[in-house]
Amino acid sequence: VGERPNQGFADRLAALVEERRSQIVLGLDPDPSALWPVAVEAGAESGGDATPAAQAAAAVERHCRAAIDAVADQVVAVKPQLACFERLGAPGWQALQNTTRYAQKQGLLVIADGKRGDVPVTARAYAQALLTGIDTPFGRIDGLGADAITANPMLGRDALEPLIEAANQANAGVFVLVRTSNPGAAEIQDEPAEAPLHEKLARLVHELGVGAVTGATRPDLLQKLRDLMPNAIFLLPGVGAQGGSAADLGPAFVNHPAGGLIASSRSIVGAGNAEAARAAAMQLKEAAWNASTVR
């Protein structure tokens, strides 16, 4: 993490705020069933053989452009809600890119609101998607080129760092969730807990009756987590490259052999060919099955 993260973004923002006497950000959460009429027309006109997704994406893009045109001199930034574009599939992602470019051309900053958060290697991929870009054997692929992003800090400091580094590189900003605006935030974010957050979350998961992601890198926590979530299916990342071992994961399986799932990517695919991948998968499968049948 650089010396003054966010500084480039903060400077650009401060200049805009003072120039426009505005701290307002236009949220772009386009709902296909509540678009402005001009946008619905544009979608319908986008072609008889276009798919519903392509038409809806054309309409959403037109809606965002009209909203930006209407308020561009009253606001300093737009904040596209990534979910609203993702639900339109690939054409939706294209509409997000086009909307980002359009807003930037009108002199507005773009805050990509995706609230991403993941382990460091994956955080780097999100940074490439939203901020910087990636070099491939087929040429450079530019990222979205947002001026700032929102980020979820639940995974901790090492998971934020790749986002912050990429933001520094791109002269962009990062907004980290500290206290969100929804009513349900209080239970997790405000109530002091004598117990670690993972126990609070384990109780919530048990109550909701869903599955749990419980890293295989801390097998010492598994028995306690299993006690707190007797019925949950555990999804266990971290075996292999991250240092976890299938043989240590017994407590995940105490109730049923399907009580745990071991997710592995690099240790299966990393060898680079089908035969080695198959052998690695077989070996991992045996180790897990053995761990699950020792009670």
Place this chain on the structure above:
Amino acid sequence: VGERPNQGFADRLAALVEERRSQIVLGLDPDPSALWPVAVEAGAESGGDATPAAQAAAAVERHCRAAIDAVADQVVAVKPQLACFERLGAPGWQALQNTTRYAQKQGLLVIADGKRGDVPVTARAYAQALLTGIDTPFGRIDGLGADAITANPMLGRDALEPLIEAANQANAGVFVLVRTSNPGAAEIQDEPAEAPLHEKLARLVHELGVGAVTGATRPDLLQKLRDLMPNAIFLLPGVGAQGGSAADLGPAFVNHPAGGLIASSRSIVGAGNAEAARAAAMQLKEAAWNASTVR
């Protein structure tokens, strides 16, 4: 939330695990610079006038198909890492959809690993993107159709519920992050805190020197958060539809008029036309500027 969330998914999973004696999930985190040779060839052959993104997406899709073919009978599911597809733009999202369909055709479950988490209205959009789909004036758009998703619980119960409801509807499962596998998880997830999580996160944000998302719906917390993060830019969602008021946000601006940004979507765009949107933006801008200049 239904009576037995995850049950349909859990039943399908249990049958597969016992049939194959495997609890292994193939992670699909394709890195364009480390694809299997057969995939790089497929990308290169995908057309002279294809963009780098289209070629890379074709290569990534072929890589995933080869990996699935190699281990399909050794594993019960695949777990595509959404970040790795998003960084290829719109063609990447299409490759994700194609990979999902291909894995399901081979009899595998698909766990879409995006770790999404957002306020309820946005969580519904993510649910539509990944699980169910959405009806538009242009026809139905199917979602990714994943068999399960991963979800980030930091926003609390009301933010998880739309994901769980959609999963029930789609006979799918939800895995909620409880304890992640990265080293940095310990600081946030394991250490007991006498203070609320939002204060722990505020200290982290201050230390990292980035911005903070601080909901406008709890103005009573703002002064404390400003004390903990004297230099951070606050991004303040929740004004308008969620009940927050710009006039209450003074503490966000104590250091600089650009110390806070007010994000508003429905209260600007909701009126449905450009004139009303412009008037709403002007009014909000005035209210915020006034709050920022009263010290």
